[in-house]
Amino acid sequence: MTEVAVKVDRLEKDLGSNKVLRGISFEAHSGEIFGLLGPNGAGKTTTLRVICTLLSPDAGSVGVLGFDTQVAPQEVRRRVGVVTAEFGVYPRLSARENIAYFAELSGVLDGEVSRKVDAVIDRLDMGSFAKQRAETLSSGQKQKVAIARAIVHDPPVLMFDEPTSNLDVLASREIRQFMVESKGRGKCVIFSTHVLHDAERLCDRVTIIHQGRVVASGSTAEVRGGFQDLEDSFLSLVEAAK
Amino acid sequence: MSSLAIVFRKEIREILRDRRTLIAIGLAVLATPTVLFVISQVSTRTATQTYTVGYSGDIPAGLDVLFGATGLRLERVDDPAAAAKRQVDIGLVFTPAGIDEYYDPSRQSAQIADIRVQTILAKYDAAKIAASLQQKGVDPSVLNPLPVSVHPLSSPVKAAGNSFLSFFLPYILITMSLTGGLSAALDTSAGERERRTLESLLLTPAPRGQVLIGKLLAVSLLSLVAAIAAIGSMLIALSQISFGLSGGEDARVSLTPLAAAVMVWLAVLLAASFSSLTIALGTLARNFRQGQAYATPLYFITIFPASIVLFIPDFNPSLAYYLIPILNAVLVLRDAIMHNGVAWGPLIVTSASLLLTGGLCFYAALRLFTREALLVRS
Known part of the structure; x- marks a missing residue:
């Protein structure tokens, strides 16, 4: 078993009077693509925001490579x-x-900034527009800038929150390829999406959340179970949770 | 390099590439000399302009010469009262018993013509009386038993110039300290949310206090540069423009080194305070437009204290008044210009008040900047 990169334990979070997370737990490992799935409003984005320390948990805990988000938020953000x-x-x-x-x-x-920036520009094939002002870039090019700035410090944990929802087919495919490549480099990739087709193709393991609760967790094959695809399984699980 | 320096450098780079901000400051810097030039032209033209006097009857001997020498052109009309409504600036009817004067006080030209006529007639009367007394062997000085010799302790022309500066300088200092950095302040706070870059920024390990101070320093620097540039352009314009000759003295206006030093110090304090305040308001706003709506009342709040010098020129407040932000800066700068001196008590109270105000605004901005609601609302 690979190293546990992100450990979420009985996480609860309220936003105003809305109880968004109701005791979510899961683990994501280095060298895998972990899918965080659920319908809109399930609590996926809130979970990711707690993991990356933008929000603090009301109950439960989150650890990133051994650092508690509450105790050492800056160490978490570095990673x-x-x-x-x-x-x-x-x-x-x-x-x-x-x-x-x-x-x-x-x-x-x-002394490292220039070299690392050049490296990430090469990796994402951004050389043709690297010197252009961002206001003149296309959506796909801007998304590449967003990816580049997220990975330029070479973090061991990468989180993608609905990364392809505003992109065309070609740009979406590049994002998916990038996630697979990052997994190959030993990164822990957490992929939050409601596009189950993408999740089924990319993810090694998935957790499905609905109304702030985990309704299924395991390898993609395990969660799909006897259904034809992940979407059927997902619909069945969500229906059962109502 | 510290996070503070990184953020400061990036904000300055963005500001220097923001045409909107640079053009606004450039226009403000050019506007002041332009307005002053127009004022000087109007002032000079008013002083040298000839006004028309419509008259009927016989003009006393010698009086017509005085009229001509004082910029009043005589024009015979049938009905001076009717002509004074539009055709001429003032109407005079000369009768054996005296003079009937007709003028419309709602017309500025009529008011100026009236003053000139009154001045001429007073001099003419005095000269005639003196001549009559001399003919009768009486010393004309009996008409003036208590002659007054006026000895101004400073140049009246310079005092008038200082009075002019004591209104305009605080006004420009305050409005430019506020507006010079306003666009940048909203762009770096509300704009950060609107562009959806705030979340990425807060995801970095950079301490949020340092990020905010970096932004604050960049906006403060812009405000300071804008204020000093506007005042500098005004002083350069004033040194080149004459407002006409007054009593043989050229009416040019200048700032003493002491007043300049006080002004720069106040500009630093005001720039820091306004930057903290506008960044706090911008952080509260969801987008640039909402930030502008929040900041609009600041224009009115800041203009009132600057106006007090205009409406109450001899306002001599107690030390407690120097606790009121903005008003205190106006009063300290006014005193430095008018009296060419610094009262240390008011300056210390003013400095403490502005530093405290800036500090509180910064604390509010920092609290807002680190609230979860900031992200949830965005």
């Missing part, structure tokens, strides 16, 4: 990269400057 569907970039900075800014803030040493 996590997050890509979301909302890939906001600084429009008056070039793509390269956007990436370098986050590299510096993420603690990449001064």
Whole structure:
């Protein structure tokens, strides 16, 4: 069994009067793509936000590579990269400057910034537009900038929150390829999505949450069970949870 | 490099590439000399302009010469009262018993013509009386038993210039300290949420306090540069523009080194306070437009204290008044300009008040910046 990279234990979280998470637990390992699945409003984004320390848990705990999010949030942030569907970039900075800014803030040493930024630009094939201002980039190019800034400090845990929801087919495929590649590099990839077709193709293990609770967890094959595909299994589980 | 320096450098880079902000500051810097130039032209033209006097009857001997020398052109009309409504600036009817004057007080040209006519007639009367007394062997000085010799302790022209500066300088200092960095402050706070970059920024391990201070320093620097540039352009314009000759003295206006030093110190304090306040308001807002709506009342709040010098020029407040932010800066700068001196008590109270205000605003911004609701609402 590979190393446990992210451990979520009986996590609870309220947002206002809304009880969003009601005791969620799961583990994600290094070298796998872990799917966090559920319908809209299930609590996927809130779970990811707690893992990356943007929100604090009301109960339960979250550990990232041994660091508790409550005790050592900065250590957790050093080890996590997050890509979301909302890939906001600084429009008056070039793509390269956007990436370098986050590299510096993420603690990449001064002498290393340029080399690491160049490396990530090469890896994501961004050379043709790296010097362009971000305001002139296409959606797919901006998404690449968002990925680049999330991985430039080489975090061992990568989280993708509905990363393809605003992208066309070609850009979506590149994201999926990138996730597979990252898994091959030994990263823990957490993939949050409601597109079950993508999850079935990519994920080694999945956890399905519904209304703040885990309704199924295990390898993709285990969760699919006797159903034809993950979508049928998912619908059955959600129906049973009502 | 510290997170603070990284954020500061990035914000300055973005500001320098933001045409909207740079053009706004550039226009403000150019607007002041332009307005002053127009004022000087109007002022000079008013001083040298000739006004028309419509008259009927016979003008006393010698009076017509005085009229001509004082910029009043005589024009014979049938009905001076009717002509004074539109055709001429003032109407005079000369009769054996005296003079009937007709003018419309709602017309500025009529008011100026009236003042000139009154001045001429007073001098004419005095000259005639003196001549009559001399003919009768009486010393004309009997008409002036208590002659007054005026000895101004400072140049009246310079005092008028200082009075002008004591209103305009605080006004420009405060409005530019606020507006110079406003767009950048909202862009770096509300804009960060609107562009969806805030979450990525907060995901970095950079301490949030340092991130906020970096933003604050960049916006403060912009406010400071805008305020000093606007005041500098105004002073350069004033040094080049004359508002006409007054009593043989050229009416040019300048700032003493002491007043300049006080102004720069106040500009630093105001820039820091306004930057903290506008960043706090921007952090509260969901987007740039909402941030502008939150910031709009600040224009009115800041203009009132600046106006007090105009409406109550001799306002001499107690030390407690110097606790009121903005008003205190206006009063300290006014005193430095008018009296060319610094009262240390008011300056210390003012500095403490502005530092405390800036500190409280920064604390509020930091609290807002680290609240979970900031992300949930965005």
